[in-house]
Amino acid sequence: MLTNTFIPEDVSPNPSWVILDTPDQWLRFSQPVGDDPKHALVQSSLLLDDLRCAACSGIVERGLTGLPGIVSARVSMSKKRAVVVWSPDLILPSNILSAIQKLGYSASPASHNENQLNATAKSRAAFWRWLVAGFCMMQVMMYASPSYFTKAGDIATDINHLLNWAAWLLSLPVMLFSSRSFFSNAWRDLKFRQISMDLPVALGIGITFIVSSAATFDPSGWWGHVVYFDSLTMFVFFLLSARLIEVKLHSKTLGAMEALVSRIPENTERQNLDGSYTRVLNSQLNVGDVVRVNIGEAFPADGKLILGQTKVDESLLTGESTPIHKNLHDSVVAGSYNLGQTVNIVLETIGESTQYGQIVNLINQAAIEKPRLSQLADRVARPFLFFIILSAVAAAVLLWDIDHGRALMTAAAVLIVTCPCALSLATPAAMLASASAFVKRGILIRHLQAIESIANIDTVIFDKTGTLTDNHIELKSIHVKEGCAELDSLALAAAIAQHSMHPVSRALVTAASQSELSNNVAFELVDIQELVGAGMSATIKVHAIHSGQLKLGSAQFCITGHETIPSADKRYQQVYLADDHGWIATFNLQEAVKNNAAQAIAQLNEAKLEVELLSGDQLHTVENTAKTIGIKQFQAACSPSDKLLRLQWLKQQGRKVLMVGDGLNDGPILASAHVSIAMGKGVPLTLAHADYVLLNGDVSQIPQLIRHAKKTMWIIKQNIAWAIVYNTVCIPLAFFGWLSPWQAGLGMAISSLIVVINALRLTQFSTVQFTDSSSKA
Amino acid sequence: MDILFILIPLSVVMALVVLGGLWWAVYRGQFEDIEEEGRRIFEEDQE
Numbered sequence: 001m002l003t004n005t006f007i008p009e010d011v012s013p014n015p016s017w018v019i020l021d022t023p024d025q026w027l028r029f030s031q032p033v034g035d036d037p038k039h040a041l042v043q044s045s046l047l048l049d050d051l052r053c054a055a056c057s058g059i060v061e062r063g064l065t066g067l068p069g070i071v072s073a074r075v076s077m078s079k080k081r082a083v084v085v086w087s088p089d090l091i092l093p094s095n096i097l098s099a100i101q102k103l104g105y106s107a108s109p110a111s112h113n114e115n116q117l118n119a120t121a122k123s124r125a126a127f128w129r130w131l132v133a134g135f136c137m138m139q140v141m142m143y144a145s146p147s148y149f150t151k152a153g154d155i156a157t158d159i160n161h162l163l164n165w166a167a168w169l170l171s172l173p174v175m176l177f178s179s180r181s182f183f184s185n186a187w188r189d190l191k192f193r194q195i196s197m198d199l200p201v202a203l204g205i206g207i208t209f210i211v212s213s214a215a216t217f218d219p220s221g222w223w224g225h226v227v228y229f230d231s232l233t234m235f236v237f238f239l240l241s242a243r244l245i246e247v248k249l250h251s252k253t254l255g256a257m258e259a260l261v262s263r264i265p266e267n268t269e270r271q272n273l274d275g276s277y278t279r280v281l282n283s284q285l286n287v288g289d290v291v292r293v294n295i296g297e298a299f300p301a302d303g304k305l306i307l308g309q310t311k312v313d314e315s316l317l318t319g320e321s322t323p324i325h326k327n328l329h330d331s332v333v334a335g336s337y338n339l340g341q342t343v344n345i346v347l348e349t350i351g352e353s354t355q356y357g358q359i360v361n362l363i364n365q366a367a368i369e370k371p372r373l374s375q376l377a378d379r380v381a382r383p384f385l386f387f388i389i390l391s392a393v394a395a396a397v398l399l400w401d402i403d404h405g406r407a408l409m410t411a412a413a414v415l416i417v418t419c420p421c422a423l424s425l426a427t428p429a430a431m432l433a434s435a436s437a438f439v440k441r442g443i444l445i446r447h448l449q450a451i452e453s454i455a456n457i458d459t460v461i462f463d464k465t466g467t468l469t470d471n472h473i474e475l476k477s478i479h480v481k482e483g484c485a486e487l488d489s490l491a492l493a494a495a496i497a498q499h500s501m502h503p504v505s506r507a508l509v510t511a512a513s514q515s516e517l518s519n520n521v522a523f524e525l526v527d528i529q530e531l532v533g534a535g536m537s538a539t540i541k542v543h544a545i546h547s548g549q550l551k552l553g554s555a556q557f558c559i560t561g562h563e564t565i566p567s568a569d570k571r572y573q574q575v576y577l578a579d580d581h582g583w584i585a586t587f588n589l590q591e592a593v594k595n596n597a598a599q600a601i602a603q604l605n606e607a608k609l610e611v612e613l614l615s616g617d618q619l620h621t622v623e624n625t626a627k628t629i630g631i632k633q634f635q636a637a638c639s640p641s642d643k644l645l646r647l648q649w650l651k652q653q654g655r656k657v658l659m660v661g662d663g664l665n666d667g668p669i670l671a672s673a674h675v676s677i678a679m680g681k682g683v684p685l686t687l688a689h690a691d692y693v694l695l696n697g698d699v700s701q702i703p704q705l706i707r708h709a710k711k712t713m714w715i716i717k718q719n720i721a722w723a724i725v726y727n728t729v730c731i732p733l734a735f736f737g738w739l740s741p742w743q744a745g746l747g748m749a750i751s752s753l754i755v756v757i758n759a760l761r762l763t764q765f766s767t768v769q770f771t772d773s774s775s776k777a
Numbered sequence: 778m779d780i781l782f783i784l785i786p787l788s789v790v791m792a793l794v795v796l797g798g799l800w801w802a803v804y805r806g807q808f809e810d811i812e813e814e815g816r817r818i819f820e821e822d823q824e
Contacts (some may be wrong), residue, residue: 057813076813120809128803135799139792143785159781166789173796 548580
């Protein structure tokens with residue numbers, strides 16, 4: 001088999017992982033398994049990266065099980081995790097990690113902290129609760145079904161009793177186990193003198209169960225002889241289904257963020273007093289320690305370079321993927337990557353007070369934050385809930401003196417018929433259906449209230465870089481000296497530029513590879529040099545027209561004489577090419593605008609939304625971008641505080657603002673806007689602040705998102721209106737005893753089904769309407 | 778119809794047995810990762 005060739009023959013530990021080889025370290029991501037004390041086994045969970053296809057998991061599994069000491073290895077593609085059972089006598093964690101690396105994947109210990117263990121236990125418990133309710137509901141329905149199809153008296157009384165007892169027995173788990181959270185929440189609300197959906201739900205379930213139980217065991221008593229176990233279990237099952245889906249969606253959103261957190265550096269080489277280095281855990285580092293950071297490693301804490309100079313990748317913090325040059329005594333930040341060479345730094349800030357630590361904290365906070373539903377349901381429903389409870393109490397009080405049994409039955413009928421199922425499902429069902437549609441489209445939503453907020457906005461503010469433009473620049477036009485061909489100059493420029501990683505150089509190389517260059521001009525470049533901040537130079541050999549030193553870069557760097565060159569065009573970033581005879585060509589470059597940006601803006605304008613562009617870039621660049629995509633209102637050279645001021649001014653005008661951004665500087669603005677959207681490739685700090693994250697960074701999804709949120713709110717209003725109309729019709733009927741209890745139960749079931757089915761319309765994005773309106777535009 | 782006096786209690790017992798089975802499945806982690814196990818069928822057998 002092909003995959004067998006991947007099994008590494010000689011697995012030697014990678015130095016940075018050796019620290020994991022002590023039991024107290026491996027127990028942070030592992031747990032002991034097995035009973036035999038002589039051959040103790042350990043089960044570890046590892047976070048895998050670079051899993052590309054389904055076959056990858058097979059490769060890792062086979063590669064690992066081929067090693068001595070590995071008992072079993074299972075890889076989950078969807079969770080990007082591997083669970084490995086191994087024997088500490090034969091193999092060590094560092095060997096396992098190295099083996100995975102040799103297979104072509106990267107692995108890190110999945111921090112097996114309490115939170116995650118609790119999360120698994122909680123999600124299992126929630127699922128089990130739901131399953132019990134669902135299974136018992138089906139069984140109780142079976143016992144109830146004979147009474148649906150027969151006239152009263154058709155079934156023998158004793159068989160009817162038996163069916164009721166059976167139904168009662170199987171309703172017990174639903175009452176005592178599955179619906180426990182409703183009762184505990186209702187009790188908590190009562191203690192805090194609040195009223196929420198849980199109180200009437202708990203009351204409804206409780207009274208229905210008591211009345212039905214009494215009818216089961218004392219059918220001739222004043223409770224009546226009709227049981228409602230079917231309505232009861234179905235009601236609980238519907239409510240639990242909604243809660244389960246909500247929890248699943250929430251954990252899906254968090255899963256996308258977990259990969260960011262797992263990048264935290266685990267250990268570093270610290271310099272000892274005698275000058276040697278020892279690998280220590282990052283948690284053991286102190287301010288003032290000197291550590292050595294190798295190429296490819298992340299800096300463990302904020303600090304200052306004291307030996308060597310290097311390039312670092314700070315994309316985690318700034319979103320800027322271009323490596324940044326760091327000289328001696330420059331500061332480096334925790335979580336950024338060392339790309340240049342091995343350097344020594346002295347630590348200044350450690351742990352949670354570093355910028356990186358704060359990001360991790362924010363993400364963890366997002367994980368702890370409990371999902372909450374819209375305030376709308378509570379706001380609209382609360383007065384109504386009072387009304388329901390009051391009318392039930394009134395019915396009981398009014399009839400109590402006449403007939404105890406009738407009094408309680410009427411109160412129960414009022415509660416059953418209104419049993420606020422439809423009302424309590426109205427909002428969550430619609431919001432969850434909508435959120436699942438978002439997730440399918442690659443839009444993560446952090447909390448469900450954001451659907452309500454985004455439906456109400458009237459102003460959209462864009463931050464230019466990375467939001468409306470792609471994160472690279474492209475060549476727009478070329479001016480050349482008379483007698484030179486544009487393409488030849490481009491070929492020449494690209495030949496120099498390919499030796500540099502500067503964004504401008506990469507744009508030139510890309511442009512050259514895309515245009516059809518004639519390869520008839522032979523030349524050779526030697527002595528290529530890059531001057532940071534100025535440009536590049538090279539000596540040219542064997543060329544028909546140009547000779548001597550060739551320069552590519554800024555005007556000051558390239559142009560020495562007083563020759564005439566085309567005047568600078570402010571709209572573009574310009575790069576010059578020159579040789580010993582002077583100027584050859586000018587390349588005009590511009591940030592590439594995203595494909596769908598203009599279309600998205602047009603749709604937003606059409607939806608009567610004010611669109612603004614606030615950017616930290618220069619006026620002419622911003623003006624140009626705004627014109628290209630059709631934004632009329634823009635402001636250039638904004639500092640983060642300028643943006644914040646503008647936002648606060650808009651808020652004072654009573655505007656509801658949606659902020660779309662992705663840079664680190666946007667963090668505070670995103671947090672203070674009414675709603676915020678971040679691009680998926682943005683900065684983790686920003687992602688943690690944003691209400692929505694567009695994973696694929698496609699701006700054209702924003703108008704669709706707003707449209708869908710509006711539709712969601714419309715459906716929620718329909719649902720609530722329906723529930724209220726239904727209840728206002730049925731309460732009087734129940735109040736005056738005109739509604740037989742089974743009719744009440746049926747009405748309740750149908751009313752909640754209508755609500756759920758209406759909400760399910762939201763699971764698909766309404767694209768038809770969308771294309772109609774865009775073709776008009 | 779006397780058979781119902783046995784069948785109805787029996788159905789309750791069976792329901793409880795099934796519930797027990799489901800409990801075992803949930804807490805053995807059968808439902809933790811539904812997609813993965815479905816995909817595994819399409820893989821080549823391990824040696």
